Amino acid sequence: MDAPPPPPRRFRLGALDSSTVFLLMFGGIWAFVGLTISIAFTAAGGPFWADLVLDRRGVGALASPAGLRPTSGHVNRRTVFRIDYTFVDAAGAPRSGSCGTTDLGWIARAEQRQPLEIEYDPARPALSRLRGQKVSFFGLFILFPFAFFVVGGAVLAAGARRARRLRAIYVSGQAVLATVTAVGATSMRVNNRRVIRVDYAFDTPIGRAAGNTTSRNPPPVGGQLWILHDPQDPKHNVAA
Helix, strand or coil: CCCCCCCCCCCCHHHCCHHHHHHHHHHHHHHHHHHHHHHHHHHHHCCCHHHHHHHHHCEEEEEEEEEEEEEEEEECCEEEEEEEEEEECCCCCEEEEEEEECCHHHHHHHHCCCCEEEEEECCEEEEEEECCCCCCCCHHHHHHHHHHHHHHHHHHHHHHHHHHHHHHHHHHCEEEEEEEEEEEEEEEEECCEEEEEEEEEEEECCEEEEEEEEECCCCCCCCEEEEEEECCEEEEEEEC
16 A cells, blocks of 8 residues: 655545535535526516515506517416506606516506506616516516525535645645544445445544545455545545
8 A cells, every 4th residue: 555645746536525526516516406597587587676676666657558469478377468568757758668467457458558557666767567566477486496506505615615625635634544443334326336434543643533534445444544634633634
């Protein structure tokens, strides 16, 4: 069993233990999926925060219907119609807007070219909606996939921090022979082979320390393996 080369060593991804790899993969997948769905929902259905803005500072106006068309969206098996309209803002400038709805009353008024009550953002008049309706098709439901992004991002960040710490130890840590104290199967498999947890202990100038790693070909209890550790804090260690 050859000793590791002296520092600085070239880091290899295989030095990351299975727990770190799991955090990186699990967090990365969930963050990617959550962010992708959130962006898709926002692009297709409109941003949920637009309704929050209008709830807070929207002002009323009367609009004239300019168009009515069915969309591919459905709510409770009812087709969502897009109503286009024009209005004049408080500064006297002509504006245009549109809003989706399944409300038969609004749809009938648009068909009959009756005036429509709307509300718009005076700071950004392009943002408007029919009174009582929503700009965002999905509303706050979009926070559900976004929560996946937040949780996945937190797990990914934890994995990245762990990976950086392991990399620093692998590149610059002090090498020492450790004795295997226990081995046990985990629930993970790689290429249909069970991943084994390996516990070990080793002596340092500041006392005995312990750690663990994973392997598909672990040494037996009582066997030895090279590990790398931080001399100032030996509990931070990694298998060589």
